[in-house]
Amino acid sequence: MTDATNIPREYDPTLGDYFALLKPRVMSLVVFTAFVGLFAAPTALHPVEAFAAVLFIAIGAGASGALNMWWDADIDAIMRRTASRPIPSGRVEPGEALAIGVGLSGLAVVMLGLSANLLAAGLLAFTIVFYAVIYSMWLKRSTPQNIVIGGAAGAFPPMIGWVCATGEVTVEAWLMFALIFMWTPPHFWALALFMRSDYDDAGVPMLTVTHGRKTTRAHILVYTILLAGLAVAAAATSIGGPIYLTIAVILNVLFLKGAVDIWRRDEAQAEADSYKVERSFFKLSLLYLFLHFGAILFEALLKPWGLGGWAWL
Amino acid sequence: MALNQEHELHQRRRGRNIGVGLLLVSFIVLVFALTFVKVAQGDFELPRTETGVTE
Numbered sequence: 001m002t003d004a005t006n007i008p009r010e011y012d013p014t015l016g017d018y019f020a021l022l023k024p025r026v027m028s029l030v031v032f033t034a035f036v037g038l039f040a041a042p043t044a045l046h047p048v049e050a051f052a053a054v055l056f057i058a059i060g061a062g063a064s065g066a067l068n069m070w071w072d073a074d075i076d077a078i079m080r081r082t083a084s085r086p087i088p089s090g091r092v093e094p095g096e097a098l099a100i101g102v103g104l105s106g107l108a109v110v111m112l113g114l115s116a117n118l119l120a121a122g123l124l125a126f127t128i129v130f131y132a133v134i135y136s137m138w139l140k141r142s143t144p145q146n147i148v149i150g151g152a153a154g155a156f157p158p159m160i161g162w163v164c165a166t167g168e169v170t171v172e173a174w175l176m177f178a179l180i181f182m183w184t185p186p187h188f189w190a191l192a193l194f195m196r197s198d199y200d201d202a203g204v205p206m207l208t209v210t211h212g213r214k215t216t217r218a219h220i221l222v223y224t225i226l227l228a229g230l231a232v233a234a235a236a237t238s239i240g241g242p243i244y245l246t247i248a249v250i251l252n253v254l255f256l257k258g259a260v261d262i263w264r265r266d267e268a269q270a271e272a273d274s275y276k277v278e279r280s281f282f283k284l285s286l287l288y289l290f291l292h293f294g295a296i297l298f299e300a301l302l303k304p305w306g307l308g309g310w311a312w313l
Numbered sequence: 314m315a316l317n318q319e320h321e322l323h324q325r326r327r328g329r330n331i332g333v334g335l336l337l338v339s340f341i342v343l344v345f346a347l348t349f350v351k352v353a354q355g356d357f358e359l360p361r362t363e364t365g366v367t368e
Contacts, residue, residue, distance in 0.1 A: 012325050015332040048350045052343060115347050 010090075017091045021069055021100055022062025030061040030157045036293045037161025037176055040239045040300040045116070045165050052115035053164040057157055060108035060124045064153070067101035067132035070094055072140075075202035101132070116164035123163060127156040141203060144210040151184025158293070175234040179292060182227035186220045186259060187285040193217070193262070194275035194282070217263045220281075224259035228252040231292060241299040241309040248295070251288050258284055 034057040038050055045053065069076065069087055077088035086092035105128050113121030131153035140146045158176035163169060192208045193216060199206045208216045231252055235245035258281035265277060302308030 012322070012329070015329050046350045046354070048346045052347055055343075 013086070013092050013096070017086050018096075018100060020086050021066040021092060021097050022059075022104075023065035023069075024062075026065060026154070027058050027062050029154070031058045032290075033176070033180065033293055034058070034157040034161035036297045036300075037158030037173070038165050039161075040172070040176075040296050041162050041165035042238065043165050043167075049115050050164075053112060053120070054161065056108045056112040056115065057124060057160050057164075059104055060112065060128055061157065063101050063104035063108055064128040064131040065101075066097050066104065067128070068136045070097040070101055071132070071136045073097075075141075075204060078202040079198045081197075112160075112164070117167050119167060119169075120160050120163040123156060123160045127153055127160070130156075142205070144205045144207040146205070147188045147207070148185050151181050151188075154184060155180035172234075172237050172239045175230060175237060176239070176293075176296070178230045179227070179234065180289065182223055182230060183285065183289055185223045186227070186255075187282065187289075189216050189220050190262065190278050190282040190285065193270070194278045213267055217265070221259045221263040224255055228256055234296075238309060239296045239299065241302075243302075243308075244292075244295040244299050247291055251284075251291060254284060255281075255288055 031054055034054050038045065038053060044050075069085055072082075073085075073087040073094055076082035076085050082088065087094055087097055105125075109121050109125045109128070112124050131150070135146070135150045135153055139149050143149070155177045158180070159169065159173040162173040162176065166173075189207060192206055193213060197206065197208075200209050207219060231248050232245070234240050235248055240248075258277065261277045262281055270278060299308040306312055
């Protein structure tokens with residue numbers, strides 16, 4: 001007979017160590033955007049079903065985070081930013097992370113199928129496979145467009161939230177997806193410009209290194225122009241309204257101005273003021289996403305009172 | 314040596330075990346609440362177990 005407690009282990013992982021495998025900060029963004037997608041939908045779910053749906057979308061996202069940490073443990077150990085993660089720091093065994101990732105993925109997909117619908121569950125399963133296999137295992141280490149591809153995984157939660165309520169993928173779901181998908185590259189590349197990163201030591205191709213900083217600045221501008229068009233266009237759909245339009249116009253003008261300023265600068269100018277423009281663009285990008293989804297939520301909150309959207313005008 | 318001797322290791326693991334227990338209880342409560350809501354929504358039908366039986 002074996003007794004697990006007889007095997008001495010230098011460190012016993014706490015529940016918090018296992019929780020850290022789920023990337024709680026990413027999960028909080030997933031909870032927010034999935035909730036907005038679900039709440040903005042024209043059909044309402046029972047509060048218990050809605051709670052369960054958002055919870056299992058978040059658990060699914062967390063599970064893909066655990067699978068990513070299992071696969072990337074070798075490069076996480078090299079980079080300073082990630083060296084204190086549960087696996088490279090030795091607090092959690094790689095096998096445990098894999099088991100938690102696979103187990104929670106299965107649980108989340110099955111439970112989302114039972115509490116919402118099969119299309120939502122299918123999309124969640126696709127998101128997990130996309131992030132853990134296509135992004136982490138394949139493209140992250142082979143192309144400098146890794147940020148763009150990884151952004152797609154982060155863009156699915158509001159779409160899944162919408163599908164939980166409506167059972168179909170409509171133009172609004174695609175627009176919410178596009179909002180995060182197009183926002184991710186400028187957000188991360190701005191960070192890559194001013195953060196001295198050790199991705200290079202880890203062998204992860206980043207655009208700033210493979211194609212240079214000048215190209216990265218141009219990429220930020222192109223994505224920001226495309227993003228601005230999509231973000232303002234969303235105002236014309238059922239998730240938009242006058243409040244959303246006002247916020248979107250203001251934010252996109254500011255964001256475009258920031259992207260143009262970044263594009264016009266060279267490294268000498270940026271180093272002279274220690275990347276002031278890039279830093280403020282990055283800060284604005286955080287507010288940008290939060291306020292766009294906040295505005296969609298606000299329009300939806302006003303609808304029971306006959307306000308919100310364009311119908312009351 | 315008694316079989317149930319308290320080891321320092323058991324102390325350390327107590328917090329984790331209580332946490333896992335609470336998570337499992339929460340999951341059971343959620344599944345129960347979901348079942349209740351689904352059944353109470355009206356469009357739920359019990360599967361027929363016998364054919365040809367009319368009410």
